[in-house]
Amino acid sequence: MHEMSLALAVVEQVADAARARGIGAVRRVVLRVGELAGVVPDALAFCFELACEGTVLAGAELATEWLAGRARCRACGHDWATGLPPQLACPACDSADTVLLSGRELEIGSVHWAEPEAATAATAAIEEE
Ligand SMILES: [Zn+2]
Numbered sequence: 001m002h003e004m005s006l007a008l009a010v011v012e013q014v015a016d017a018a019r020a021r022g023i024g025a026v027r028r029v030v031l032r033v034g035e036l037a038g039v040v041p042d043a044l045a046f047c048f049e050l051a052c053e054g055t056v057l058a059g060a061e062l063a064t065e066w067l068a069g070r071a072r073c074r075a076c077g078h079d080w081a082t083g084l085p086p087q088l089a090c091p092a093c094d095s096a097d098t099v100l101l102s103g104r105e106l107e108i109g110s111v112h113w114a115e116p117e118a119a120t121a122a123t124a125a126i127e128e129e
Pocket residue numbers: 073074075076077078090091092093094095
């Protein structure tokens with residue numbers, strides 16, 4: 001399942017970061033997920049909880065920031081919200097020569113440690129296996 005491998009990858013990266021900092025618990029993980037990344041919210045929440053069990057993330061809250069899909073037309077420069085299912089042909093000139101600007105993100109936005117230490121602001125791409 002896509003969501004399970006994603007959840008496991010997130011937990012592994014956050015657990016590694018916690019270990020490196022000597023931190024014993026994680027309060028909250030913020031994920032940035034593009035609406036076109038093919039992630040089902042309920043499945044992700046379910047898998048995240050399972051993946052956290054027995055790790056320093058046990059009981060951590062998952063907050064997901066959904067990013068809208070946007071595309072731009074190379075022919076006329078128009079850009080638009082793709083929606084879902086995504087409209088990838090240019091709505092202005094009908095060209096298929098378009099680029100996806102956003103919507104496929106899968107990254108850790110921030111991690112809030114249980115310690116009073118400030119949250120890290122680092123954004124890192126998730127390396128899914
Ligand atoms: Zn166009």
